Amino acid sequence: MSQKWTYSFGGGAAEGRSTMRNLLGGKGANLHEMSAIGLSVPPGFTLTTEVCTHFVASKGDYPDGLNDQVNAAIAKLETIMGAPFGGGADEGKVLLLSVRSGARASMPGMMDTVLNLGLNDEAVEILAAETGDGRFAYDSYRRFVQMFGDVVLGVDHYHFEDLLEDYKLDHALTLDTDLTVDDWKALLPKYIGAIEKQTGNPFPQDPRQQLWAAIGAVFHSWTNKRAQTYRMLHDISDEWGTAVNVQAMVFGNMGDDSATGVCFTRNPSTGENMFYGEYLVNAQGEDVVAGIRTPQPLSNSEKERSSLHLPSLEELMPKLYAELDDVRHALERHYSDMQDMEFTIQKGKLWILQTRGGKRTTKAALKIAVDMVSEGLIDSNEAIRRIEPSHLDQLLHPTLDPKAPRDILGQGLPASPGAAFGKLVFTAKAAEEWAERGEAVILARVETSPEDISGMHVSKGIITTRGGMTSHAAVVARGMGKPCISGMGDITVNVKDKTLTAMGVVLKEGDLVTVDGSAGQLMRGTVPTVEPEFSGDFGTLMGWADQVRRLGVRANAETPTDAKVARGFGAQGIGLARTEHMFFDPERIIHMREMILASDEQARRVALDKLLPYQRQDFSQLLSIMEGLPVTIRLLDPPLHEFLPDQPADIENVAKALGVSAEDIIRRSKDLHEFNPMLGHRGCRLAITYPEIYEMQTRAIFEAAADLVKSGHTIYPEVMIPLVADREELTRLKALVVKTADAVLAEQGVELSYHVGTMIELPRAALQAGEIAKDAEFFSFGTNDLTQTTYGLSRDDAGRFLQIYREKGVMQFDPFVTIDQAGVGELVKIGTERGRAERPGLKVGICGEHGGDPASIHFCHDTGLDYVSCSPYRVPIARLAAAQAALGGDVKTNA
Ligand code: PEP
Ligand code: MG
Numbered sequence: 001m002s003q004k005w006t007y008s009f010g011g012g013a014a015e016g017r018s019t020m021r022n023l024l025g026g027k028g029a030n031l032h033e034m035s036a037i038g039l040s041v042p043p044g045f046t047l048t049t050e051v052c053t054h055f056v057a058s059k060g061d062y063p064d065g066l067n068d069q070v071n072a073a074i075a076k077l078e079t080i081m082g083a084p085f086g087g088g089a090d091e092g093k094v095l096l097l098s099v100r101s102g103a104r105a106s107m108p109g110m111m112d113t114v115l116n117l118g119l120n121d122e123a124v125e126i127l128a129a130e131t132g133d134g135r136f137a138y139d140s141y142r143r144f145v146q147m148f149g150d151v152v153l154g155v156d157h158y159h160f161e162d163l164l165e166d167y168k169l170d171h172a173l174t175l176d177t178d179l180t181v182d183d184w185k186a187l188l189p190k191y192i193g194a195i196e197k198q199t200g201n202p203f204p205q206d207p208r209q210q211l212w213a214a215i216g217a218v219f220h221s222w223t224n225k226r227a228q229t230y231r232m233l234h235d236i237s238d239e240w241g242t243a244v245n246v247q248a249m250v251f252g253n254m255g256d257d258s259a260t261g262v263c264f265t266r267n268p269s270t271g272e273n274m275f276y277g278e279y280l281v282n283a284q285g286e287d288v289v290a291g292i293r294t295p296q297p298l299s300n301s302e303k304e305r306s307s308l309h310l311p312s313l314e315e316l317m318p319k320l321y322a323e324l325d326d327v328r329h330a331l332e333r334h335y336s337d338m339q340d341m342e343f344t345i346q347k348g349k350l351w352i353l354q355t356r357g358g359k360r361t362t363k364a365a366l367k368i369a370v371d372m373v374s375e376g377l378i379d380s381n382e383a384i385r386r387i388e389p390s391h392l393d394q395l396l397h398p399t400l401d402p403k404a405p406r407d408i409l410g411q412g413l414p415a416s417p418g419a420a421f422g423k424l425v426f427t428a429k430a431a432e433e434w435a436e437r438g439e440a441v442i443l444a445r446v447e448t449s450p451e452d453i454s455g456m457h458v459s460k461g462i463i464t465t466r467g468g469m470t471s472h473a474a475v476v477a478r479g480m481g482k483p484c485i486s487g488m489g490d491i492t493v494n495v496k497d498k499t500l501t502a503m504g505v506v507l508k509e510g511d512l513v514t515v516d517g518s519a520g521q522l523m524r525g526t527v528p529t530v531e532p533e534f535s536g537d538f539g540t541l542m543g544w545a546d547q548v549r550r551l552g553v554r555a556n557a558e559t560p561t562d563a564k565v566a567r568g569f570g571a572q573g574i575g576l577a578r579t580e581h582m583f584f585d586p587e588r589i590i591h592m593r594e595m596i597l598a599s600d601e602q603a604r605r606v607a608l609d610k611l612l613p614y615q616r617q618d619f620s621q622l623l624s625i626m627e628g629l630p631v632t633i634r635l636l637d638p639p640l641h642e643f644l645p646d647q648p649a650d651i652e653n654v655a656k657a658l659g660v661s662a663e664d665i666i667r668r669s670k671d672l673h674e675f676n677p678m679l680g681h682r683g684c685r686l687a688i689t690y691p692e693i694y695e696m697q698t699r700a701i702f703e704a705a706a707d708l709v710k711s712g713h714t715i716y717p718e719v720m721i722p723l724v725a726d727r728e729e730l731t732r733l734k735a736l737v738v739k740t741a742d743a744v745l746a747e748q749g750v751e752l753s754y755h756v757g758t759m760i761e762l763p764r765a766a767l768q769a770g771e772i773a774k775d776a777e778f779f780s781f782g783t784n785d786l787t788q789t790t791y792g793l794s795r796d797d798a799g800r801f802l803q804i805y806r807e808k809g810v811m812q813f814d815p816f817v818t819i820d821q822a823g824v825g826e827l828v829k830i831g832t833e834r835g836r837a838e839r840p841g842l843k844v845g846i847c848g849e850h851g852g853d854p855a856s857i858h859f860c861h862d863t864g865l866d867y868v869s870c871s872p873y874r875v876p877i878a879r880l881a882a883a884q885a886a887l888g889g890d891v892k893t894n895a
Pocket of ligand 1: 576578637761781782783784785786847848849
């Protein structure tokens with residue numbers, strides 16, 4: 001016997017089940033499932049995805065045995081429906097079919113559908129007689145001719161629409177519904193004539209010929225450009241193929257006792273447990289979505305909320321509504337999830353055409369998951385699996401009103417989520433001046449540097465034309481919870497002229513723009529925003545997540561505001577406080593510059609002494625906000641030139657303030673210039689040459705700590721040394737830190753246990769982790785630098801061409817966003833293993849941007865890391881992703 005290529009369903013039975021979605025496609029699998037559980041589904045059969053694979057591989061051939069199986073399946077259908085396919089004059093009845101695609105993953109609108117198939121010049125007469133409605137029969141026939149012409153034969157729909165418009169003009173008719181049976185009868189030969197003219201062939205009257213042509217067209221549509229692009233964007237494999245569902249037609253347009261509609265078993269935007277949907281009386285499915293007639297609300301409660309006062313289905317057809325409501329409950333119980341259904345009522349009989357997991361907002365997803373646990377439909381672990389962690393972002397930031405129109409100026413990388421509008425400014429200084437006057441500003445830069453921090457702080461949103469997802473702007477904006485678009489290569493920012501040029505439009509300083517950091521879109525003017533809401537469901541779900549996760553979640557934060565936000569979001573400490581961000585305040589930067597420009601150690605120490613009180617205050621705040629939790633403070637990391645002024649006016653000011661000449665500053669800047677500063681004099685290398693810098697920072701940490709301990713606080717400071725490549729660097733710097741810390745504690749008469757550890761952010765450090773662990777009391781993987789140095793790819797510039805790599809399929813993901821498990825991940829594994837082999841139980845975390853990326857968090861869980869550290873607004877995302885990782889398995893959905 002040949003392989004089974006078709007699976008029949010209907011009449012209370014089915015050959016397939018919902019578990020067979022790979023073979024039958026999502027739509028097909030659910031049609032089989034609904035038939036099997038006794039719902040009234042128009043009978044039909046599914047041609048499997050394997051037929052598609054065969055069809056594509058053989059360039060249009062069908063497998064042996066398919067023809068016989070299709071004939072047998074049609075015969076079964078004819079028996080159930082009591083009508084012959086294509087009509088029988090003797091029976092006075094006609095069976096018409098729909099032919100629809102249905103892939104394993106939903107691909108809405110990407111592939112083709114043909115309805116009313118089987119009509120021809122004879123069958124239309126039988127249909128007219130059978131239904132007693134000539135107008136309906138001829139309207140159905142012309143719809144079929146147009147759809148078949150368009151979808152199967154490639155005759156563009158405007159040919160038919162033009163004919164219809166001309167006819168209406170000639171006969172002074174306005175609406176389609178004004179056309180009588182005679183009008184459609186007169187139009188049909190014109191439609192058929194158009195097909196014959198365009199294709200050079202007669203319109204096929206033979207129903208089986210129509211059927212095979214339609215099946216071929218659907219399979220063929222799997223390879224059309226639109227579908228290919230959609231698959232690429234949604235990670236759907238070309239190999240999967242689509243199934244084809246052939247089903248008996250039922251009609252919602254057979255009069256006032258017929259209707260058709262779409263519905264959700266719960267409200268998809270709020271998640272409320274109410275029946276939610278729309279329908280039209282005497283209409284076909286396409287009319288509901290076409291927007292020509294205003295659909296009516298399904299239930300009375302929806303009607304009450306709407307201002308349109310259209311009759312609900314509950315009012316008009318109460319018995320059928322009750323039946324539909326029963327189906328709603330049955331489907332929810334069966335699938336344990338909110339469903340999106342389509343139905344048709346044909347002459348008082350209800351048919352269910354489709355069900356699938358309903359798309360929903362994150363707010364609705366949370367409510368539905370939490371409600372379903374209390375209703376006993378799912379358990380809390382399943383609720384955790386139901387929420388896509390990255391979608392939580394939608395709840396944590398203001399978002400643009402989805403209903404508001406957008407005048408889009410450009411697209412870049414969605415570097416930091418949220419939305420904001422404000423007036424354009426082009427320098428950090430201007431941002432501060434405008435903000436001082438109470439203006440909301442959006443800062444536009446080519447890229448940002450630490451010098452821009454205070455300007456960024458007062459801006460509502462940030463855009464940069466260069467840089468990727470881990471550029472300075474992106475990292476800082478995410479930390480601040482501000483929307484940011486980076487890498488907007490198509491727009492030009494001219495700081496000198498204070499202009500931004502996008503799509504031929506030139507905007508000036510002060511012009512209003514809106515930033516959508518979640519979509520990476522810049523808009524002209526203002527688009528209204530909606531504020532985030534933290535419902536109780538959010539807290540409930542997070543509580544469940546915390547119970548199952550193994551990974552700790554800390555935050556990257558160095559300002560009191562960020563630390564508070566992080567703690568509020570449930571961070572279990574700080575995993576990375578970047579101390580360099582603490583030196584840009586105008587009061588402090590001057591001392592920092594003095595330190596950098598100093599000609600000898602003694603002069604450097606004088607300047608460092610002035611910075612010490614500021615640092616002490618910073619650390620005191622962080623440690624007390626995170627009372628009872630660990631705070632990892634990273635000592636100074638970036639190359640020093642980042643702190644020096646580069647604009648002539650700034651150089652003058654600094655020179656004046658420090659009592660040196662502008663030339664001195666320029667000369668010193670030149671001395672500090674490096675060709676590859678990211679690979680240069682930075683990180684621990686700064687302290688090997690100038691130990692007094694780390695000495696001052698350590699002193700500040702432990703003076704702050706000692707004060708807090710004396711006033712009864714419980715604190716856990718951790719000192720972290722960056723960019724270590726060799727154990728010797730750490731040995732020396734740890735000795736310096738311990739000596740300084742112990743001296744301060746002794747001076748203050750305080751006992752405090754603390755830890756000194758290191759970042760592992762260079763390949764050599766990962767390989768030498770065993771040696772390094774002899775000194776390091778903890779590791780934190782700095783996967784931003786580790787990715788940069790493993791790939792030899794600049795984290796600040798790569799965004800410009802990585803996009804092209806992705807488009808060309810050279811790279812499937814951005815390694816600065818999602819950890820590259822094959823390379824960088826391998827180093828993380830090696831580093832962890834070697835470190836723990838030397839020092840059993842070594843605490844290991846990650847504090848690169850990957851610490852907030854769900855896929856990378858799964859990797860960290862699997863690799864046995866102790867914690868991830870991420871920007872404050874990602875803390876809830878990380879808590880949920882860590883819980884999902886602990887639960888294992890794929891996220892379940894029948895969408
Ligand atoms: C890293 O390199 O991953 C890291 C966290 O440090 P930074 O981003 O500050 O270089
Ligand atoms: Mg780093």
